[in-house]
Amino acid sequence: MTAKRSTLKRKHLLGMAELSRTDITQILETAASIREINYRDIKKVPTLRGKTIINLFFENSTRTRTSFELAGKRMSADVVNISVASSSVAKGETLIDTMITLQAMNPDVVVVRHAEPGVHALLARHVDTAVVNAGDGGHEHPTQSLLDMLTIEDNLHRLNRKNFEGLVVAICGDVLHSRVARSNAIGLRTMGAQVRLVGPPTLMPRFAEEALGAPVFYDLDEGLAGAQVVMVLRLQLERMHAAFIPSVREYFKFWGLSRRRLACAAPGALVMHPGPVNRGVEISSELTDDPERTVILDQVANGLAIRMAVLYRLCSGRVVVEKEQMTTDATLKGEGP
Amino acid sequence: MNAEAGTLLIKGGRVIDPVRRFDATADLLLVAGKIEEIGRPDPPPGCPVIDATGLVVAPGLVDMHVHLREPGFEFKETIASGTRTAAAGGVTSVAAMANTNPVIDDPSVVGYILEKARAAGHANVFPIGALTRGLRGETLTEMGLLQKAGCVAFSDDGRPVMDSGVMRKALDYSRAFNALLIQHAEDLGLAARGCMNEGVVASRLGLPGIPAESEDIIVDRDIRLVSLTGGRYHVAHISTRGAVQAVAAARARGLPVSCEATPHHLALTDIAVGDYDTDAKMSPPLRGEVDRQALREGLAQGVVTVIASDHAPHDLDSKRVPFCQAANGVVGLETLLPITLELVAEGVVNLNAALAAITCNPAQLLGIDRGTLLPGRPADVVLFDANEAWTVDAARLHGMARNTCFHGRPVRGRVKVTILAGRIVYRDGD
Amino acid sequence: MDAMTQLHEEIVMTADAVRQAVDRLAQHIQADVTQPQNWVVIGIRRGGAVVARLLRDRLTQLRGITLPIGYLDITFYRDDLDTVGPNPLVGATDLAMDIDDKHIILVDDVLFTGRTIRAALNALFDFGRPEGVSLAILVDRGHRQLPIQPDYVAETLETQRRESIKLVEKGTGEFVVVRRLRA
Numbered sequence: 001m002t003a004k005r006s007t008l009k010r011k012h013l014l015g016m017a018e019l020s021r022t023d024i025t026q027i028l029e030t031a032a033s034i035r036e037i038n039y040r041d042i043k044k045v046p047t048l049r050g051k052t053i054i055n056l057f058f059e060n061s062t063r064t065r066t067s068f069e070l071a072g073k074r075m076s077a078d079v080v081n082i083s084v085a086s087s088s089v090a091k092g093e094t095l096i097d098t099m100i101t102l103q104a105m106n107p108d109v110v111v112v113r114h115a116e117p118g119v120h121a122l123l124a125r126h127v128d129t130a131v132v133n134a135g136d137g138g139h140e141h142p143t144q145s146l147l148d149m150l151t152i153e154d155n156l157h158r159l160n161r162k163n164f165e166g167l168v169v170a171i172c173g174d175v176l177h178s179r180v181a182r183s184n185a186i187g188l189r190t191m192g193a194q195v196r197l198v199g200p201p202t203l204m205p206r207f208a209e210e211a212l213g214a215p216v217f218y219d220l221d222e223g224l225a226g227a228q229v230v231m232v233l234r235l236q237l238e239r240m241h242a243a244f245i246p247s248v249r250e251y252f253k254f255w256g257l258s259r260r261r262l263a264c265a266a267p268g269a270l271v272m273h274p275g276p277v278n279r280g281v282e283i284s285s286e287l288t289d290d291p292e293r294t295v296i297l298d299q300v301a302n303g304l305a306i307r308m309a310v311l312y313r314l315c316s317g318r319v320v321v322e323k324e325q326m327t328t329d330a331t332l333k334g335e336g337p
Numbered sequence: 338m339n340a341e342a343g344t345l346l347i348k349g350g351r352v353i354d355p356v357r358r359f360d361a362t363a364d365l366l367l368v369a370g371k372i373e374e375i376g377r378p379d380p381p382p383g384c385p386v387i388d389a390t391g392l393v394v395a396p397g398l399v400d401m402h403v404h405l406r407e408p409g410f411e412f413k414e415t416i417a418s419g420t421r422t423a424a425a426g427g428v429t430s431v432a433a434m435a436n437t438n439p440v441i442d443d444p445s446v447v448g449y450i451l452e453k454a455r456a457a458g459h460a461n462v463f464p465i466g467a468l469t470r471g472l473r474g475e476t477l478t479e480m481g482l483l484q485k486a487g488c489v490a491f492s493d494d495g496r497p498v499m500d501s502g503v504m505r506k507a508l509d510y511s512r513a514f515n516a517l518l519i520q521h522a523e524d525l526g527l528a529a530r531g532c533m534n535e536g537v538v539a540s541r542l543g544l545p546g547i548p549a550e551s552e553d554i555i556v557d558r559d560i561r562l563v564s565l566t567g568g569r570y571h572v573a574h575i576s577t578r579g580a581v582q583a584v585a586a587a588r589a590r591g592l593p594v595s596c597e598a599t600p601h602h603l604a605l606t607d608i609a610v611g612d613y614d615t616d617a618k619m620s621p622p623l624r625g626e627v628d629r630q631a632l633r634e635g636l637a638q639g640v641v642t643v644i645a646s647d648h649a650p651h652d653l654d655s656k657r658v659p660f661c662q663a664a665n666g667v668v669g670l671e672t673l674l675p676i677t678l679e680l681v682a683e684g685v686v687n688l689n690a691a692l693a694a695i696t697c698n699p700a701q702l703l704g705i706d707r708g709t710l711l712p713g714r715p716a717d718v719v720l721f722d723a724n725e726a727w728t729v730d731a732a733r734l735h736g737m738a739r740n741t742c743f744h745g746r747p748v749r750g751r752v753k754v755t756i757l758a759g760r761i762v763y764r765d766g767d
Numbered sequence: 768m769d770a771m772t773q774l775h776e777e778i779v780m781t782a783d784a785v786r787q788a789v790d791r792l793a794q795h796i797q798a799d800v801t802q803p804q805n806w807v808v809i810g811i812r813r814g815g816a817v818v819a820r821l822l823r824d825r826l827t828q829l830r831g832i833t834l835p836i837g838y839l840d841i842t843f844y845r846d847d848l849d850t851v852g853p854n855p856l857v858g859a860t861d862l863a864m865d866i867d868d869k870h871i872i873l874v875d876d877v878l879f880t881g882r883t884i885r886a887a888l889n890a891l892f893d894f895g896r897p898e899g900v901s902l903a904i905l906v907d908r909g910h911r912q913l914p915i916q917p918d919y920v921a922e923t924l925e926t927q928r929r930e931s932i933k934l935v936e937k938g939t940g941e942f943v944v945v946r947r948l949r950a
Contacts, residue, residue, distance in 0.1 A: 017541075033840060033857040042893045045843040075843070096657055116659030117543040118613030126657075137661075139543030182543055206548075211540030316848045 011130040015140035016187035031309035048077035071307035145183035147303040164191035172198040173233030185212040198223030224264040258284040343370030343759025350389025354710040355693035367716035370758035397429025397717030401699035402645035409438025414650035420459035422736030424763040426671035427719035427752040435467040442467035444486035489703040492519035508568030527551035534607040553579030572596035576621040578631035597643035600676035615663035650738030675748035716759040725751040780944035788921035793825035812858040814876030814934040837862040844886035866895040876934035881913035
């Protein structure tokens with residue numbers, strides 16, 4: 001039997017674009033197994049003992065940083081948080097120096113968030129340490145996409161589906177500036193889902209269809225028709241000043257998700273949001289709090305498991321698994337209840 | 338007995354003088370820094386001889402769009418290093434853009450540059466004066482005084498003249514001196530925060546894009562102003578189909594409008610940005626395939642009459658940053674000839690027309706007596722092997738900067754000897 | 768298919784032999800089970816999970832009592848992170864019961880270096896404080912690297928270090944033990 005080998009040989013996670021269907025499936029499986037750790041009394045395993053993980057955040061994000069930090073700590077890694085005020089690196093000159101300095105301390109993984117698209121490609125070219133992209137401007141945010149997929153996978157039975165194949169997912173809102181939209185559009189399509197992009201024309205990349213392989217809808221009701229998963233994107237309120245949209249009330253009226261608008265989607269459609277929610281802007285408060293429809297808190301919980309799986313994956317394995325080992329694993333897979 | 342300085346016999350080469358469509362195997366005699374004779378001349382006694390068998394002998398190249406960075410940015414390039422890389426590229430005359438610090442908006446800066454260039458002695462430098470003071474796009478520079486000091490054209494390159502009223506006055510006023518105005522055509526409102534071509538690649542990389550229309554709009558507007566005023570107008574580094582069409586239409590109407598294209602816009606598209614490669618970042622950005630094809634057709638049809646490098650050297654730190662923060666520009670003096678010859682090999686233009694675009698055509702636009710082998714002209718000559726294959730290597734360029742977008746590209750056509758006023762300023766392998 | 772792997776594969780315990788071995792284990796163990804309400808069977812994924820299930824079923828037949836069963840995946844407790852492989856397959860740990868003050872029968876298919884058992888004990892103690900742990904093994908193949916000895920062994924096997932001894936499924940519900948020479 002030929003070993004099921006992954007295409008991901010290098011030790012970075014820069015974007016969903018680099019992950020194959022096998023890669024994604026494996027990460028989701030690992031995360032699903034890891035999840036149980038987070039519900040034990042002793043929420044810690046020794047897996048990454050002696051490993052050092054640095055959270056290097058050039059942009060504020062309490063949620064993502066905390067999630068990576070806990071993920072590392074629950075696997076016994078030493079986690080250091082470094083927040084670099086964006087003003088001091090406004091010109092970006094110190095970026096590589098910062099990274100090279102950190103590398104001299106020999107960390108195993110550096111988790112980087114930065115406002116500039118492509119920062120991780122730059123860092124990965126200049127340093128040897130494993131780099132995880134925790135968001136680079138409007139480009140990618142792979143762990144968010146993976147946690148969204150894990151959340152969808154948990155709910156596939158509700159949607160009467162066995163896998164992602166043919167699943168209709170509507171990604172709604174400020175697609176132009178959204179790394180979440182980009183990563184999800186790429187990742188979900190890799191898994192066989194049908195992705196749609198919905199939002200005002202000014203907040204849609206001009207070549208969205210060609211670049212992301214997803215049809216574009218400017219009308220929310222049309223975009224939602226038949227959708228089984230609705231991903232609502234956060235609207236950065238500063239977009240108003242750059243003339244992308246005239247006002248919040250107009251935005252909510254035409255592109256905000258409410259219970260009434262959701263009626264256009266498939267019955268029982270899942271509502272997701274990467275958080276933090278702007279209530280009454282991109283989604284109604286009432287819908288946000290409806291546990292029957294929204295899985296926002298599940299997303300947060302799954303985020304932790306996904307990040308544990310990703311850190312584990314990057315820290316383990318400098319050699320290829322022996323074929324015989326893989327054979328046995330495959331043979332006995334799924335034993336037990 | 339030694340011959341007079343600047344005297345040289347170049348024997349047995351394929352001599353091409355694009356301005357008069359001369360193309361034959363002949364000897365070329367240079368005497369006292371001037372072109373003496375083509376054919377079977379009698380060399381003076383003791384005249385040194387270069388064997389040019391198998392080489393093309395052409396006028397020294399003229400690059401009408403070069404950033405020498407001095408004064409002000411000597412950590413990127415100096416007049417000495419910039420002209421050294423020019424000589425290595427077979428370029429004997431460069432027009433130096435005005436966005437130095439201080440800006441070339443005062444005759445004293447012109448004098449400084451000319452003096453530095455003379456001292457370095459690698460190539461002729463023809464300064465381009467700023468169009469507006471401090472490149473601010475508000476008040477006109479002293480075009481007359483600057484021209485007298487040595488400026489061959491006027492441009493705010495790096496920035497457009499956004500105000501239509503100012504542009505109109507500039508075009509109008511320039512007529513008093515028959516001056517050429519060179520526009521960096523980019524609507525800044527449309528370009529906004531863009532840092533690469535607005536296309537599929539930008540949408541995929543999540544980078545803000547600059548639409549082709551930002552160039553089209555300014556070129557369209559300027560042509561209307563040329564029509565209104567009659568000023569001589571030249572589009573720098575044309576990059577879009579719309580702009581090429583506008584220039585073609587204007588020329589068909591007999592308006593004094595011209596344009597240049599860069600080797601990189603003729604050879605590459607935005608796909609070259611790849612994985613956020615800052616060495617493929619410049620202004621205007623590499624465009625899509627439709628635009629690239631339009632530029633090549635424009636060249637074939639005589640709409641694009643000049644190929645200019647837009648040599649824009651940068652230090653490593655300006656490029657080793659996130660893509661949007663990286664400086665615009667690529668170096669190009671040493672790749673000007675091989676990429677131009679690529680267009681010949683690909684059948685876009687014939688060799689005579691290709692060489693005209695980097696010799697006599699820009700010289701005529703700038704009104705300088707270079708870019709030809711006519712007897713009596715300064716003896717600026719390049720000898721190159723049109724067939725020699727080599728690979729562009731950023732580390733082996735002769736200037737200070739390494740930011741080429743052609744690194745690793747296999748090319749043909751290698752400069753063997755560059756001669757400035759009868760004096761050898763570069764020899765391959767030295 | 769890898770021809771080499773197939774070439775050197777040899778069945779060292781047939782399905783019948785495995786069944787008989789499990790039966791021997793069950794016979795040994797049941798004699799020691801004095802307070803069944805305090806006993807828990809826990810299998811180590813993946814081979815040990817199979818043996819644990821077979822063993823529990825056999826104990827049920829023999830004693831008419833159904834012991835609680837749980838499964839441990841020790842991937843996260845391994846001491847060889849760098850050699851796990853770039854895409855480790857991780858099984859779920861499933862310990863629904865309270866293990867405090869219980870007597871655990873820890874079950875694995877093959878006992879080799881002892882490292883897996885070390886990891887399993889660590890994992891187990893993250894879930895509680897059992898009163899005691901006994902180790903039940905289908906095949907002891909020797910070459911121990913840690914001071915770990917089984918309490919119940921069905922079979923011992925002479926092996927070379929470079930060989931691999933594995934419990935694999937051959938046909939539905941039929942398990943055999945195979946010996947393979949590592950490439």
